[in-house]
Amino acid sequence: xxxxxxxxxxxxxxxxxxxxxxxxxxxxxxxxxxxxxxxxxxxxxxxxxxxxxxxxxxxxxxxxxxxxxxxxxxxxxxxxxxxxxxxxxxxxxxxxxxxxxxxxxxxxxxxxxxxxxxxxxxxxxxxxxxxxxxxxxxxxxxxxxxxxxxxxxxxxxxxxxxxxxxxxxxxxxxxxxxxxxxxxxxxxxxxxxxxxxxxxxxxxxxxxxxxxxxxxxxxxxxxxxxx
Numbered sequence: 001x002x003x004x005x006x007x008x009x010x011x012x013x014x015x016x017x018x019x020x021x022x023x024x025x026x027x028x029x030x031x032x033x034x035x036x037x038x039x040x041x042x043x044x045x046x047x048x049x050x051x052x053x054x055x056x057x058x059x060x061x062x063x064x065x066x067x068x069x070x071x072x073x074x075x076x077x078x079x080x081x082x083x084x085x086x087x088x089x090x091x092x093x094x095x096x097x098x099x100x101x102x103x104x105x106x107x108x109x110x111x112x113x114x115x116x117x118x119x120x121x122x123x124x125x126x127x128x129x130x131x132x133x134x135x136x137x138x139x140x141x142x143x144x145x146x147x148x149x150x151x152x153x154x155x156x157x158x159x160x161x162x163x164x165x166x167x168x169x170x171x172x173x174x175x176x177x178x179x180x181x182x183x184x185x186x187x188x189x190x191x192x193x194x195x196x197x198x199x200x201x202x203x204x205x206x207x208x209x210x211x212x213x214x215x216x217x218x219x220x221x222x223x224x225x226x227x
Contacts, residue, residue, distance in 0.1 A: 008083075008219035009211040011076045015069060016207035022065040023200055026053035029061065042201070045194030050112060050127070059113040066109035074102035076207075077137055079221065083214075084141065087148035094144060097137035104129035131199065138165055138206055157213045164206045171195050171202070 027047070030036045035055045039046035053062035077098020084091035108126030142162055146153045153159070175195050182188040 005220040009214035012207040013211040016204040018069040019204045022062050026058035026062040029058035042197045045190035048193040070102045070106035084144045089144045089148040094140045097133045101134035161209045
């Protein structure tokens with residue numbers, strides 16, 4: 001029976017590229033339209049990703065890209081759980097965290113740019129759950145991978161992905177400390193915005209590293225074609 005194959009590494013690669021393109025394209029369009037001020041958001045923190053993608057054409061394109069990205073994210077973590085399970089390690093919880101992250105991203109993207117207290121609640125907790133559940137899925141993936149393949153922990157790829165997770169954790173701790181210690185609300189907001197951009201960059205970097213690992217293994221998803 002003829003089969004169609006898709007390289008597995010293309011899925012995390014697409015997720016990383018869509019995240020990067022969507023955020024930066026929305027920022028550029030909002031900057032051109034005058035919705036946000038000109039600065040380096042990674043350093044100055046003059047705007048958050050959400051604010052950059054909240055108005056005008058940038059909002060429409062951001063949502064147009066991120067909603068399919070949420071679907072890809074769900075597919076990705078299901079495939080990642082299958083990849084881990086094939087190595088003899090249970091991974092149902094991994095798929096659960098990944099699905100929760102994908103659903104949260106979908107909720108966030110759907111209601112970004114809408115008004116109302118209920119929608120603001122959905123946006124805020126949507127993005128929080130997306131980062132939180134996605135981070136837990138990444139940690140669990142690395143742990144299960146190391147358990148099923150102990151030699152992986154000594155490899156550069158595993159260590160690089162673990163280092164990205166540590167960096168994301170440090171950004172989260174920095175944000176909590178800044179919220180507790182900084183008295184200047186404006187400085188606190190700018191720092192939080194900058195950390196959000198940096199976190200998004202690290203998140204995309206993690207998926208790029210995973211794509212590189214799966215590319216080295218020449219993994220594919222096969223679909224049987226009906227005759």
